Amino acid sequence: MPTVPVEMIDPLVAHGAPARMNVDAPTRFKVGAVIHARNINPLHHTRLPRYIRGRQGTVVRDCGVFILPDTHAHGLGPCPERLYCVRFESRELWGDDADTRNAVYITLWDRYIDD
Amino acid sequence: MGAHHHHAPPSDVRIRVRAIESLLLEKGLVDSAAMDKIVETFEKDIGPRRGAEVVAHAWTDPEYRKRLLENGTAAIGEFGYTGLQAEEMIVVEDTPKVHNMVVCTLCSCYPWTVLGLPPVWYKSAPYRSRVVIDPRGVLKEFGVTLPESTEIRVWDSNSELRYMVLPMRPEGTEGLSEEALAELITRDSMIGTGLPKTPAEVAA
Incomplete structure (x- = not known):
């Protein structure tokens, strides 16, 4: 595996490693849609935290199309998918004694979502 | 030590x-x-003075503030602050009704290019696991007590989007220059675990 040489560091720091992909992907959900995070337990890498799985939330933003970590982390390609920002109420995540006002915002790739 | x-x-x-x-x-x-x-x-x-510069500008320039909230990456990029771990920036605004906090429950994602390297507590399991469940309690441990009516939004950085909080401008800061305002803006106030300092606190 080639190493990153010292002269590459300044450009790398300045430009980063963008994960947004300039391709189209289907839009399954509109802002305002009520969705569920899928209850899945894959053995491979994923960025769907357990505390979100199976929970109901509301789409608040269409973030565009991004590299999918589930495949990319295993060298299986970028597999571009649409990413949505979703609001989950604290009560939905933590039960009846949670604060009624608070919420968690998290992003979900298309395949993490059931309608 | x-x-x-x-x-x-x-x-x-x-x-x-x-x-x-x-x-x-x-x-x-x-x-x-x-x-x-x-x-x-x-x-x-690279450090949190960059973020403070951005926030101070947003406090004084309503047009910039609008751009910052609409497209954080581009607006922060106007200062030349682009790159590693800030490829995609979303800026979330505190208001009298809403307070925002940032976490990465899965690892330690943080907007390096705007805020520098993350503090140790940001990467610790207790902060990461508790802030999503009990943000008000975590805030209290940071010395911040918000009105019970304030809604707290916790942003979990699970993808390549990085978040920065635009805190509220403290009262009694009318007429301060952007440079003086930037002195009030702490790193923690841009993560959401603190509030900006008041001019009196800076003078003390």
Whole structure:
């Protein structure tokens, strides 16, 4: 595996490693849609935290199309998918004694979502 | 700390980091000059003063504030602050009704290019696991008590989007220059675990 040489560091720091992909992907959900995070337990890498799985939330933003970590982390390609920002109420995540006002915002790739 | 610190055995984390570093070098997976350069860049050149500069500008320029909230990446990019771990920036605005906090429950994602390297507590399991469940309680431990009616939104950085909080401008700061305002803006106020200082606190 080639190493990153010292002269590459300044450009790398300045430009980063963008994960947004300039391709189209289907839009399954509109802002305002009520969705569920899928209850899945894959053995491979994923960025769907357990505390979100199976929970109901509301789409608040269409973030565009991004590299999918589930495949990319295993060298299986970028597999571009649409990413949505979703609001989950604290009560939905933590039960009846949670604060009624608070919420968690998290992003979900298309395949993490059931309608 | 002090003399005692130098005689104490290195911590487990320190030993582990050294072991991993020497293995990476030995196997030729990293270049030591490149690694030193990254550490130097983020320890010396890049830090939360960048974020403070952005926030102070947003406090004084309503048009900029609008751009910042609509497209954080582009608006922060106007200052030339683009790059590693800030490729995609979303700026979330505190209001009298809503307070925002940022976390990465899965690892330690953080907007390096705008806020520098993350504080140790940000990467710790207690902060990461508790802030999503009990943000108000975590805030109290940071010395911040919000009205019970304030809604707290916790942003979990699970993808390549990075978040920065635009805190509320403290009262009694009318007429302060952007430079003076930037002095009030703490790192924690841009993560959401603190509030900006008041002019009196800065003077003290």
